Amino acid sequence: MRYIIFTDLDGTLIDHDTYSYEAARPALSLLKQKDIPLIFCTSKTRAEIEVYVKELDCRHPFISENGGGIFIPEEYFDIDLKFDHKLGNYNVIELGTSYSKLKDTLIEISKSSGIEIINFGNMTTEEVSEDTGLDLHSAGLAKIREYDEVFRIIDETEDKASRIMELIGSAGYNHTRGGRYWHIIGNNDKGKAVRILSDIYKQQFTDVTTIGLGDSMNDLPMLGSVDIPVLVQKPGSLHDPSITDPKIKHVKGIGPIGWNNAISEIIEKGSEI
Numbered sequence: 592m593r594y595i596i597f598t599d600l601d602g603t604l605i606d607h608d609t610y611s612y613e614a615a616r617p618a619l620s621l622l623k624q625k626d627i628p629l630i631f632c633t634s635k636t637r638a639e640i641e642v643y644v645k646e647l648d649c650r651h652p653f654i655s656e657n658g659g660g661i662f663i664p665e666e667y668f669d670i671d672l673k674f675d676h677k678l679g680n681y682n683v684i685e686l687g688t689s690y691s692k693l694k695d696t697l698i699e700i701s702k703s704s705g706i707e708i709i710n711f712g713n714m715t716t717e718e719v720s721e722d723t724g725l726d727l728h729s730a731g732l733a734k735i736r737e738y739d740e741v742f743r744i745i746d747e748t749e750d751k752a753s754r755i756m757e758l759i760g761s762a763g764y765n766h767t768r769g770g771r772y773w774h775i776i777g778n779n780d781k782g783k784a785v786r787i788l789s790d791i792y793k794q795q796f797t798d799v800t801t802i803g804l805g806d807s808m809n810d811l812p813m814l815g816s817v818d819i820p821v822l823v824q825k826p827g828s829l830h831d832p833s834i835t836d837p838k839i840k841h842v843k844g845i846g847p848i849g850w851n852n853a854i855s856e857i858i859e860k861g862s863e864i
């Protein structure tokens with residue numbers, strides 16, 4: 592049996608505030624040593640993910656922008672792979688809607704409803720950096736978006752949020768929420784992408800057990816699509832209280848500390864969390 596690991600980044604493998612994965616180093620080394628595929632499945636852009644691919648020397652497929660794109664390195668699988676197009680050295684399976692359509696729709700919704708928003712497309716790199724705590728270079732990479740627009744509602748109230756989400760639905764699009772932001776997306780989510788990629792791994796290796804790790808609502812579709820779903824704690828030491836599915840295992844530890852605990856329990860000790 593082979594394990595395949597799908598992981599969220601912000602607030603899960605990397606710390607919500609510092610964006611560091613240092614606390615997860617022991618478990619990351621364990622996966623390398625055992626040659627277990629680690630698949631990033633995040634709201635982050637391809638350009639942002641490629642930084643982690645290089646830093647962690649993690650040459651596996653990855654899933655960008657809430658399931659918008661699945662990027663599979665050429666010749667990674669031996670099986671005959673169906674994909675939508677080639678981009679550099681990737682075969683790309685595209686599930687998302689084009690960024691410009693999503694961004695234009697969001698702006699239109701904000702104007703017609705009179706509800707003010709701020710979105711990455713209308714923010715400078717400096718503003719994204721200040722709002723996220725990302726350094727300037729990383730903030731620039733977060734703005735190179737393909738399948739998902741990121742936004743905040745100014746002076747957010749429940750009423751304003753539900754009106755915006757209703758209008759996004761009427762326009763034929765979907766929404767989700769990460770640790771910091773709302774997102775407008777097309778007919779994709781992390782779960783759909785995880786199911787497609789898991790099926791490909793199952794064709795290649797037959798006996799596969801999938802593990803998924805996340806912290807927030809936008810991880811729920813991913814957690815619902817794996818064999819072993821794991822929720823790490825958020826800053827303040829709580830698990831996201833809106834995630835109540837009893838099948839999801841709650842691991843102790845905030846972000847990468849919880850990530851490290853979960854991987855070492857399951858992979859090293861072979862035990863339940």
Ligand SMILES: O=C(O)[C@@H](COP(=O)(O)O)O[C@H]1O[C@H](CO)[C@@H](O)[C@H](O)[C@H]1O
Nearest residue numbers: 600601633634635723733769770771772
């Ligand atoms: O919505 C959010 O809070 C995060 C969630 O990212 P994950 O899916 O948790 O990796 O994503 C946005 O903000 C990040 C910076 O905090 C950016 O790096 C991402 O590109 C953006 O989508």
